[in-house]
Amino acid sequence: MNAQFPGPRHLIFDADDTLWDSNIHFLEAFAEFSAAAARANPAANRDAVAAAVRRAEIELIETLGYGRRPYVMALHRAAEELATNGSANRLHAAVERIGERLCTRECPLLEGVAETVAVLAARHRLVLFTKGQRDEQIEKLARSGLTDYFSRVETPREKDVGAYHRLIRDAELRREHTWMIGNSPRSDINPAVRAGLRAVYIAHPHTWELEDEELDASDRIVQIGSFRALLDLF
Ligand SMILES: [Mg+2]
Numbered sequence: 001m002n003a004q005f006p007g008p009r010h011l012i013f014d015a016d017d018t019l020w021d022s023n024i025h026f027l028e029a030f031a032e033f034s035a036a037a038a039r040a041n042p043a044a045n046r047d048a049v050a051a052a053v054r055r056a057e058i059e060l061i062e063t064l065g066y067g068r069r070p071y072v073m074a075l076h077r078a079a080e081e082l083a084t085n086g087s088a089n090r091l092h093a094a095v096e097r098i099g100e101r102l103c104t105r106e107c108p109l110l111e112g113v114a115e116t117v118a119v120l121a122a123r124h125r126l127v128l129f130t131k132g133q134r135d136e137q138i139e140k141l142a143r144s145g146l147t148d149y150f151s152r153v154e155t156p157r158e159k160d161v162g163a164y165h166r167l168i169r170d171a172e173l174r175r176e177h178t179w180m181i182g183n184s185p186r187s188d189i190n191p192a193v194r195a196g197l198r199a200v201y202i203a204h205p206h207t208w209e210l211e212d213e214e215l216d217a218s219d220r221i222v223q224i225g226s227f228r229a230l231l232d233l234f
Helices: 023-040 046-064 068-082 085-104 113-123 134-144 161-170 185-194 227-233
Strands: 010-013 125-129 152-154 178-182 198-202 221-224
Touching: 023 046, 023 068, 023 085, 046 068, 068 085, 113 125, 113 227, 134 152, 161 185, 178 185, 185 198, 198 227, 221 227
Parallel strands: 010 125, 010 178, 125 152, 178 198, 198 221
Antiparallel strands: none
16 A cells, blocks of 8 residues: 655654553552552552652653662652651662663564564654653663664654754754654654644553643544554555
8 A cells, every 4th residue: 555645754653552552560560669669568558659759750851861770869868758657767778679660661562563663764854852860761762672673863852842842953854755653642743743743643542641742633643543543554
């Protein structure tokens, strides 16, 4: 089948939960922390634990940005708040174990990603645009085996409209030929469209709740149900 938008195009990709699983690992880490916190302080129910982690997370995002190591720091801060006098050391030790696993585990590529990216890279110029700590994201990209397919990797603190304008300028992208592809309405789709690009939304069942918002009503957004369906577009 011929591609709907034949190239060459500039295709900007999100990474977490677009190329590989990510948020599910944070959900699993939270579940383990929540269980450990309940053992350390029987009065700490799941809602109290969730609220303590969220407060710490949002504070740390402001100074450190997004990522696995900042999340582990947030768990330590929440542990301070939740542990009783006698249980603090045990809870911090549990956070160390949870954090070690969160920071070192594999991020398997999502279905169809490896072969689809390889085909697209032969036809188009690919750019990676992902939040998170730069060294952490570069390392995940290296482990994914996809590094050579991307001509540029940018890791901004936030992916807001201004960040898209800067990317368009710095990478010399032509708006009319450039698409953003990702799973987050808040960081991938809406700001890209507001910056004059077009966007492909690929929903992921475990998208982080802070990334979720209504998609803009725009004929510049295409929704597809699988990563492989990118080959029908480009
Ligand atoms: Mg994402």
